[in-house]
Amino acid sequence: MSGNLAQAYAPLLIHLLVALGLSAILLILSSLIGQHRPTREKMQPYECGITPVGDAREPFDVKFYLVAMVFILFDVEAVFLYPWAYVFRELRWFGFTEMLLYILILLAGYVYLWKKGALDWNPSKTQRDRQT
């Protein structure tokens, strides 16, 4: 079994290594062949031609963090659906009702998120009122 596993996965490993090597060679080659004439202005980060203002690593909207959290929740759901789909033909109605219950529980969370406005990206009405 382990021999078969190695036989199946060794080519994938070889492919990954060759791809990594190729990318690295191209990266090194371009920095060797390409010209280097750095000036102070050229090395500044691009900001429409004017002198950069402040630091680029500023705090950003918490929404992005929220999306990542919600993604993890629902991606775990999707991951659970994979093995279920794999054995579904043997489980029949039992598997169907079990998974329907599971999906319904998660849908409750989804509806909650929707109502809370976690999936909205333009400011909600109350937020807009607060701003003005």
Next chain:
Amino acid sequence: MNDTIARSILVVSLVKVVVLLFLVLTAVAYLVWFERKVAAHIQGRWGPYRVGPHGLLQPLADGVKFLLKEDATPAGVDRFLYFSAPLLTMTLAISAIAMIPFGPASIHIFGIATPLVIANISVGLLAIFAITSVGVYGVALGGWSSNSKYSLLGGLRSSAQMISYELSLTLSVVGILLLAGTFNLSELIMRQDGYTWGHLPKWNLLNPTFPQILGFFCYFVAAIAETNRAPFDLAEAESELVAGYHTEYSSFKFAMFFLGEYASMITVACLASILFLGGWLSPFPQTPGLDWTRYLPAGVLAVAGVALIIHGVRYINVFGRIALPVLGVILGALSFLCSQPGVIDDIQGPFWFLAKVLFVLFVYVWVRWTLPRFRYDQLMRFGWKVLFPVALLNVILTSLAVVMRK
């Protein structure tokens, strides 16, 4: 004895990997040419025309130019992350293709029969999703390490978009798994063999138990968003973010992001044709009345070759008048080869597979140059409030249909 077998497997897979990577990079280069040509014709222009006949040497010129350009590293970047981001993007993008089977037949290298796939593993589909979903790191790291506001915003937006649509992408495929009950890509194709009512192929898109039309819609939309292509190319919305997460990248580092995007397009198109369009299976049943379809590969090549020769001898410059007919003669020779009894059966699989992949890629390009870009809130609303419920609905309906049928 065991050692020699292991060594020969190693050598054979190394040869296959090198050949496949060469082919993939060539395909990526010409996909860029193809996209520019299609875009140009959609907009009533000619597209690349100067470098070689019909701009056929344009990809080569672009590659050389990328290598020779100034390799500028802005001050204040996080050097390790800044360099690893394009490396990661390109490596992963050209690695996912290792699991794609290109045909049912085996080829012979050094007398060892080996299938037309590099890693025929039992969880091929999962492995592809695993590799492609790590690609979001390239975008996020590239955006953060560049020390530029545009890059940071582009990287953030893009990673939020990619993880949002990845959800629908993984869910849209569950329907296929319910119908087939396997993760192996070759087996997934075999399960789609056969014809409903004698003529309609049993591809998953037209599956008699439950047609995966919803699933295909979700997969394709999510895949376009996942590869950051228009109308979901918010990552590099030129009008607001300059170039998004790769604003500060120059020379070949930029090219690597570019190659990565096109390589993942190819992977997505291959996967679409395997999961929904029957992979290498022919759309025509091999009944006596439709036997002539076996000569389609040879026929297509012959027509293309003759057209190239006729058009080539009247081309505007001397180089084209020589190069195009020579290309036509090569296609003609290939066509002759494809009609030979020993080859004709082996060529069917790869021919239909590539034809489907090419079709999906054409739709990809077509969509990009037809639809305007979404606004960011529209994009997120669509992903979470439309695509996700629809993909889930598809899962429930498909499972219900499978249960009822048995």
